[in-house]
Every structure is written in C-alpha cells, then in structure tokens.
Amino acid sequence: MNRATLAEAGFLGAAVLSASLTALILMFMLFLGFPLLRGGHFFTLLTTSWNPDKGLFGIYPMLTGTLSIVFLSLLWAFPLSLGTSALMSVIAPPVFSKFCKKTVQMLTGIPTVIYGFVGVFLLVPFIREVFASGSGMSILSASLMLSMVISPTMILIYTDAFESVPASYTAAADALGATPVQKLIYVILPYSRDGIFSGIVLSAGRAMGDTIIALMIAGNAVAVPGSVLDSARALTSHIALVIAADFDSIEFKTIFAAGLVLYAFAAFIIFIARIIGRTGMKKI
Amino acid sequence: MRARFTEIFVTSFTWVSGLLFLSAAFTVIGFLLVKGIPALSVSLLFGETAPVDVFLLRRQVLTGLFPAIAGTCLLVILAVGMATPVGLAAGIYLAEYGRGSLKNFFSLFYDILAGVPSIVIGLFGFSIAIILHRYVNDIYPCLLISALALALLVLPYLIRTTQFAMESIPSKIRLTAPALGATKLQNIVYVLFPRSLPGISSGIILAIGRCAEDTAVIMLTGVVASAGIPGSLLSAYEALPFYIYYISSQYRDAAELQTGYGAAVILLVICACLFLVAFYLKNRLIERMFYSR
Amino acid sequence: MKEIISSNIKIKTVNLSFNYGRLSVLKDISVEFPECSISAIVGPSGKGKSTFLMIFNRLWETIPGARMEGEAFIRLKNKWINIYDRSVSLPDLRRSVGTVFQTPNPLPMSIFKNISFPLKLSGVKEKQIVDKKVESALKQAFLWEEVKDRLNEDARSLSGGQQQRLCIARSLILDPEILLLDEPTSFLDAESGRIIEDLLLSIKERCTILLISHYMDQIRRIADQVETFE
Numbered sequence: 001m002n003r004a005t006l007a008e009a010g011f012l013g014a015a016v017l018s019a020s021l022t023a024l025i026l027m028f029m030l031f032l033g034f035p036l037l038r039g040g041h042f043f044t045l046l047t048t049s050w051n052p053d054k055g056l057f058g059i060y061p062m063l064t065g066t067l068s069i070v071f072l073s074l075l076w077a078f079p080l081s082l083g084t085s086a087l088m089s090v091i092a093p094p095v096f097s098k099f100c101k102k103t104v105q106m107l108t109g110i111p112t113v114i115y116g117f118v119g120v121f122l123l124v125p126f127i128r129e130v131f132a133s134g135s136g137m138s139i140l141s142a143s144l145m146l147s148m149v150i151s152p153t154m155i156l157i158y159t160d161a162f163e164s165v166p167a168s169y170t171a172a173a174d175a176l177g178a179t180p181v182q183k184l185i186y187v188i189l190p191y192s193r194d195g196i197f198s199g200i201v202l203s204a205g206r207a208m209g210d211t212i213i214a215l216m217i218a219g220n221a222v223a224v225p226g227s228v229l230d231s232a233r234a235l236t237s238h239i240a241l242v243i244a245a246d247f248d249s250i251e252f253k254t255i256f257a258a259g260l261v262l263y264a265f266a267a268f269i270i271f272i273a274r275i276i277g278r279t280g281m282k283k284i
Numbered sequence: 285m286r287a288r289f290t291e292i293f294v295t296s297f298t299w300v301s302g303l304l305f306l307s308a309a310f311t312v313i314g315f316l317l318v319k320g321i322p323a324l325s326v327s328l329l330f331g332e333t334a335p336v337d338v339f340l341l342r343r344q345v346l347t348g349l350f351p352a353i354a355g356t357c358l359l360v361i362l363a364v365g366m367a368t369p370v371g372l373a374a375g376i377y378l379a380e381y382g383r384g385s386l387k388n389f390f391s392l393f394y395d396i397l398a399g400v401p402s403i404v405i406g407l408f409g410f411s412i413a414i415i416l417h418r419y420v421n422d423i424y425p426c427l428l429i430s431a432l433a434l435a436l437l438v439l440p441y442l443i444r445t446t447q448f449a450m451e452s453i454p455s456k457i458r459l460t461a462p463a464l465g466a467t468k469l470q471n472i473v474y475v476l477f478p479r480s481l482p483g484i485s486s487g488i489i490l491a492i493g494r495c496a497e498d499t500a501v502i503m504l505t506g507v508v509a510s511a512g513i514p515g516s517l518l519s520a521y522e523a524l525p526f527y528i529y530y531i532s533s534q535y536r537d538a539a540e541l542q543t544g545y546g547a548a549v550i551l552l553v554i555c556a557c558l559f560l561v562a563f564y565l566k567n568r569l570i571e572r573m574f575y576s577r
Numbered sequence: 578m579k580e581i582i583s584s585n586i587k588i589k590t591v592n593l594s595f596n597y598g599r600l601s602v603l604k605d606i607s608v609e610f611p612e613c614s615i616s617a618i619v620g621p622s623g624k625g626k627s628t629f630l631m632i633f634n635r636l637w638e639t640i641p642g643a644r645m646e647g648e649a650f651i652r653l654k655n656k657w658i659n660i661y662d663r664s665v666s667l668p669d670l671r672r673s674v675g676t677v678f679q680t681p682n683p684l685p686m687s688i689f690k691n692i693s694f695p696l697k698l699s700g701v702k703e704k705q706i707v708d709k710k711v712e713s714a715l716k717q718a719f720l721w722e723e724v725k726d727r728l729n730e731d732a733r734s735l736s737g738g739q740q741q742r743l744c745i746a747r748s749l750i751l752d753p754e755i756l757l758l759d760e761p762t763s764f765l766d767a768e769s770g771r772i773i774e775d776l777l778l779s780i781k782e783r784c785t786i787l788l789i790s791h792y793m794d795q796i797r798r799i800a801d802q803v804e805t806f807e
Contacts, residue, residue: 014373019393083301109559111497168682177671209401
C-alpha cells in the first residue's frame with residue numbers, strides 16, 4: 001500500500017466514522033428507549049400526561065412545552081431579524097450598517113448560559129412585576145430570551161441572502177428610479193424568498209434544541225401550558241432534569257423517548273432545509 | 285397615498301427593529317458587565333488560597349473559580365484535540381475525494397449531526413458511560429466522557445469549515461501543482477491544505493468557543509459543582525458554564541450570587557477573545573500568506 | 578474638450594472633475610449637449626466615459642471613495658435643474674433620466690412585469706393605462722411584434738438583442754427626457770445592433786440621447802455630434 005492510498009483510506013475512515021457516530025446516536029436512543037417503544041407504546045407516550053404517582057409517563061406536556069416556546073421565539077425573532085437585516089443591507093447608511101454587522105457577528109459568540117443567567121435575574125423579575133402573576137418563569141420569558149439567542153444568526157442568514165441578490169437586478173432597480181424601500185419590496189425580498197424560509201427553519205431547529213434557556217427560565221412545571229404566562233417544561237429540559245432518576249425506572253427511559261423525538265425533529269428540519277436548497281452551515 | 289404610507293411604514297419598521305434589537309443586546313451585556321465587573325478579584329478565582337500555592341500544586345482551591353476555569357480549559361483541549369484530526373480528515377475527504385451521491389450521503393449525515401440538540405449528544409455520552417461502566421467498573425461520567433461528547437458536538441463544524449475552505453480555492457491555484465506533475469496527495473499537502481489554513485484555524489477557534497460555552501452536554505456527562513482540579517481523565521470536574529447555571533438556582537446569599545456574575549463576565553470575556561482571535565487570525569493569515577512578496 | 582454652442586441645450590456641465598480615491602478620472606470638463614439629438618461619446622478605455630455618463634444619473638454615489646467637483650445641469654420640462662442640488666430626489670431624477678447598460682439586465686420577472694415595473698414604482702396602477710403604455714414602449718423599442726404573444730414569459734428567455742431592446746423599452750415607459758446608453762450594442766450581433774441603432778434614430782425626437790460607443794460606423798450612422806474623451 002503506497003502512501004497515497006493509505007492517506008485516502010485515512011480520510012475516508014474519518015468520514016465514515018463521523019457518519020456512523022451520527023447514526024449511532026439514533027440507534028442508542030432507539031435501543032435504550034426500546035421497552036417504551038415496544039408494542040406501539042410510543043404513540044401513547046407522546047399523547048399522555050406525566051404523572052409518575054399515577055404511573056403515567058407520557059411526554060405530551062413536554063412536547064407542547066417545546067412547541068409553544070419554539071413558536072413564540074420565532075414569533076418574536078422573525079420580524080425583528082428580518083427588519084434588522086433589511087435595515088443593515090438596504091435602508092441604513094453604510095457606516096451604521098457596518099457597525100451593526102460587527103455587533104451582530106460578535107453577539108453570535110455569546111454563550112447561551114449567559115443569556116439564561118441574565119434572563120433569570122433581569123427578565124424574570126421584570127415579567128413578574130409587569131404581569132403581576134406567578135413567578136415570572138414562563139414560556140413568555142423563555143421565548144423572549146430564546147429569541148435574543150437565535151436572532152443574531154437569523155440576522156446574518158438574512159443579510160447574506162439579501163447581499164446575494166445579483167447586482168444586475170439591484171442596479172436595474174436603482175437606475176429605474178426605485179427608492180431603497182421599493183428595491184427591497186419588489187426586487188430583494190422576492191428573490192430572497194428561499195433564504196428567508198430556510199432562515200426560519202434553521203432557527204426553529206436551533207430553538208428546539210436549546211436546553212439552557214428553557215431549563216433556567218421556563219419554570220419546568222409538568223403541565224400543558226394554558227397561557228403564555230404559565231410555567232412549562234421543554235423536552236430538552238426534561239432530559240436534563242430526569243437524568244438523576246433511577247436508571248432502571250420507566251421514568252428514566254422516557255428521556256430516551258424525548259431524545260428520539262428531538263432527533264427526529266432535527267432530522268426533519270434538515271430535510272426541509274435541504275429541499276429548499278440550503279443548509280446554512282456557512283453561518284456557524 | 286398608499287405608496288407614501290408604505291415607504292414610511294417600512295422605513296420605520298426596519299429602524300425600530302434594528303434599534304430594538306441593538307438595545308436589547310446592549311441591555312443584556314450591559315447588565316452583566318455592570319453587575320459582574322465589581323465581582324472580579326483575585327479571591328474570586330482562588331478563594332482563600334494564595335495563587336502561588338495553587339500553581340505549585342501545594343494547595344487546593346476551595347471557594348474560587350479557578351478549578352472551574354481549569355476544568356473548562358482541560359475540557360476544551362481534550363475535545364478539540366480529539367475532534368480536529370477526525371474533522372479535518374473528513375472535511376478533506378468531502379472536498380477532494382468525495383463524488384456525487386456518496387458525498388451527498390455523507391453531507392446529509394453531517395448536517396443531521398449539526399442539527400442534533402446538544403442535550404441529545406450529552407445523553408448519548410451518558411449512555412456510552414453507562415455501557416462502559418458495565419465492563420470497566422471504574423468508568424463513570426467524567427472528564428474523558430465529556431470531552432468525547434463535546435468532540436462529537438463540534439465535529440460537524442470542523443468538517444464543514446474544512447470542506448468549505450478547501451472548496452473555495454479557485455481552480456487556477458488548484459491546477460498549478462498537478463500541471464507540474466504533483467500527485468493528488470501532494471497537491472493537498474503542499475498547496476490546498478496550507479491555503480485553507482486561515483479558514484480552518486478560524487473554524488477551530490470557533491469550535492474551541494463552542495466547547496467552552498456548552499452547558500447541556502457536560503451536565504449529563506460528568507460535570508459537578510465542586511470537585512477541585514481533576515486528578516485524572518476519569519475523575520469528575522468543574523466547568524465555568526455549569527457553575528453559572530448552578531449558582532443561578534442554588535445561591536445561598538448575595539455574595540455567592542456575585543460570584544455567579546463574576547463567572548459570567550469571565551466566560552463572556554473568554555468567548556469574546558476567542559471570537560476576536562478567530563477573526564483576526566483569518567484576516568492576518570490571509571494577508572501574510574498571500575500578499576507578502 | 579470641444580464646446581458646442583447650440584440653440585437648445587439640454588445637458589450642461591461646468592468644470593466637472595471626478596476622482597476615485599486618488600485616481601483622477603475626469604478633469605475640468607465643461608460641455609453642452611443639445612436636445613433631441615444623439616451625442617456619441619468616444620475614446621480609449623479607461624478615460625472616464627462610463628463615469629461621465631453616471632454623473633447624470635448619480636449612480637456613482639454608492640461607490641466608496643468616489644468624489645465629484647464642479648456642476649452638472651439638465652433642462653427638464655423647460656426648467657434648468659442643478660442635478661446635485663439638495664432638493665433633487667434621486668428616484669425622481671432617474672425617472673427623467675433613463676439608463677441602459679452594456680449588459681442587458683432584465684429583472685427576474687415576466688416581460689410584461691419588466692416593462693411595467695417603472696410604472697409600479699411611480700404608482701400608476703390602472704390596468705388599461707398600464708397595458709397601453711407597455712404596448713407603446715415595446716413598439717418604440719421595435720420589440721412589440723416579437724413578444725406580443727408571450728408577454729407573460731420570463732424576460733430572461735429572450736435573446737440578447739431582444740433583452741437589450743426590453744431594457745430600452747423599460748427605460749422609455751416613463752417618457753424620460755434624457756436617455757443614457759453605455760455601449761448598448763457591444764455584446765450583440767451586428768443585426769441586433771442595427772435594429773437598436775434604428776430604434777434610437779426613431780426616438781431622438783422625443784428624447785436627448787447620450788451614447789457611448791466603440792463602433793465608428795454606428796456613430797457615423799446615427800450620431801449628430803461626437804465628444805472625444807482622451
């Protein structure tokens with residue numbers, strides 16, 4: 001075996017190893033959660049409530065917790081991010097835009113746990129004061145903080161999409177007398193439709209996969225949230241909280257079911273992003 | 285007129301969003317700095333023990349952040365150390381050897397890996413620990429397990445950065461060495477890989493940042509609130525992000541809370557520095573490599 | 578620079594200079610162009626011809642480091658306007674001064690939507706008016722017969738020559754008083770180029786045309802005067 005084939009085998013080996021590990025994660029979830037999955041129990045698991053005293057180990061409340069937090073975070077983050085990137089790419093003067101972009105880039109590097117910490121000691125008391133109900137730990141607070149976490153990346157994805165509009169189109173719009181707003185509405189936005197949608201999808205994935213914000217701020221009550229001020233538990237937080245339970249108990253095995261659901265959602269989101277044509281991984 | 289209204293509405297909307305976003309971001313950072321900077325001091329890091337004693341390994345730190353910082357550093361070195369060779373090799377494979385549907389196939393797996401929530405990766409690490417425990421009784425969730433899990437976490441980023449950096453090399457440069465008789469491997473080793481170094485190093489720095497800040501993975505794979513400086517790869521350890529999380533719900537008095545703020549500021553500064561290093565490394569390396577004649 | 582004194586001047590510059598950073602591209606140019614005529618601008622590459630054209634639509638202002646000194650005036654609706662006066666709105670200016678680029682740049686829309694785009698920008702919406710104006714613009718651009726049955730097809734499916742005529746039609750739909758063309762036939766075959774030359778001759782009564790060209794026979798055919806940049 002000469003050096004070249006050895007090297008190629010090495011590179012291939014690394015690639016195969018990485019891919020296998022991805023598959024291995026899924027298999028572990030399936031294997032370790034197997035007792036719960038057997039005999040169609042999985043679907044009951046997804047729809048029942050959680051009440052260990054009564055022997056109910058459904059992760060339905062956590063599912064709704066995750067979905068409501070993700071939905072709300074996107075609700076806050078999407079208009080904010082779209083507006084900010086439109087400002088940076090089209091409307092604002094170049095000096096301000098450059099400053100904005102640098103700031104946003106730096107913000108992507110801030111650890112999530114720091115947002116969580118500030119959330120607990122600044123946002124939660126604030127919500128508690130303003131709404132005069134509960135502890136302040138709610139899906140409202142969690143989603144507000146989570147939207148701050150996902151916005152910088154979303155803004156960069158959108159700015160990228162706007163800047164990828166071919167110069168011939170924007171030059172044409174300018175030469176024909178379009179104002180920046182008209183150029184944005186009639187040329188840039190329609191052309192960036194795919195990028196905008198994939199930005200939403202990727203940020204949804206990010207929001208769904210977050211553990212710390214939900215764990216620190218959403219309250220972790222195991223109940224289907226009735227209002228935005230209710231405390232709720234996300235699938236991710238559930239895993240973190242139950243990990244300390246007895247390993248052989250049913251309670252413990254539910255975290256693998258939760259892991260499975262999260263893995264499935266993540267894969268689903270990747271498939272959708274692929275169909276739209278981007279994976280957005282360049283925006284790490 | 286409707287058109288006029290649209291102009292005003294869109295312009296105001298974008299300005300309001302931008303300013304709202306910036307003020308929210310600055311509020312978060314500002315709040316942290318205002319509360320945290322006063323907490324910074326030598327005793328924050330070392331507690332009652334003198335720094336000299338700690339570095340000479342004469343005494344343990346009992347109430348300082350030093351063990352947590354040390355734990356984070358060790359974690360990062362181990363995790364990135366393990367992930368980098370694999371990630372770079374896989375990235376090179378995708379960029380230079382992969383073709384068509386096989387490349388697509390691998391790509392899909394890496395995208396999924398990148399999308400898997402960190403807590404699930406932590407759960408995976410935990411499961412590995414449990415299974416290993418059945419065979420080797422000494423193995424519990426520990427530094428090594430956490431490092432392995434973190435390596436898995438950042439692996440897709442390293443693969444992608446490497447792949448992207450190598451694929452961005454213009455074809456003129458790509459064909460220079462082969463035209464002179466170089467083999468594929470020689471081209472990679474002497475031309476393509478060195479040329480991709482700015483992008484790759486920047487990716488490694490970002491991976492370091494990701495490992496330093498992660499909380500979910502380490503929560504499930506061995507981090508604890510107080511363990512001192514880890515004695516071996518198989519021992520429990522502390523980490524800065526976990527300390528911050530832990531303190532937020534377990535603080536007993538105002539002084540302890542202050543240490544939380546201090547820890548948060550330190551973590552913020554570490555990540556900010558890493559980010560700046562990645563940024564300048566990328567630009568400086570590019571300058572030095574390609575514009576020095 | 579030759580100075581032309583004519584009865585009805587449409588465009589005028591006074592001591593116009595232009596720099597990109599430290600590079601001086603235009604130096605102290607004072608020149609006039611008469612109305613309803615075709616003025617050709619010729620000269621070697623890199624002597625500032627395209628930059629000179631951009632003076633009149635102010636499209637250079639987003640280029641970092643670009644600076645202009647001196648003044649430029651155009652007579653719109655019989656009133657002299659200083660193009661660089663603070664009160665001048667850029668979108669309005671560009672609706673009176675049309676621009677056609679060297680490479681055709683149709684927008685990613687249907688032929689109809691491309692042509693009617695400027696109308697949309699200025700708020701003209703009634704279907705009847707829009708339809709009429711689109712037809713008229715396409716006829717002025719000698720393109721109506723070729724596309725009248727496929728107005729809803731994507732504009733990018735047209736040939737190069739057709740795309741360029743589309744861009745001309747698009748610029749003409751608001752009845753601009755001035756039309757700037759930067760080497761409009763450079764990337765076209767001889768026959769397409771000829772059609773466009775005839776087109777320009779036919780609209781010069783309604784429009785003052787500034788044309789950059791490298792083709793001497795084109796200039797001889799259609800230009801009323803020539804400005805040489807060297």
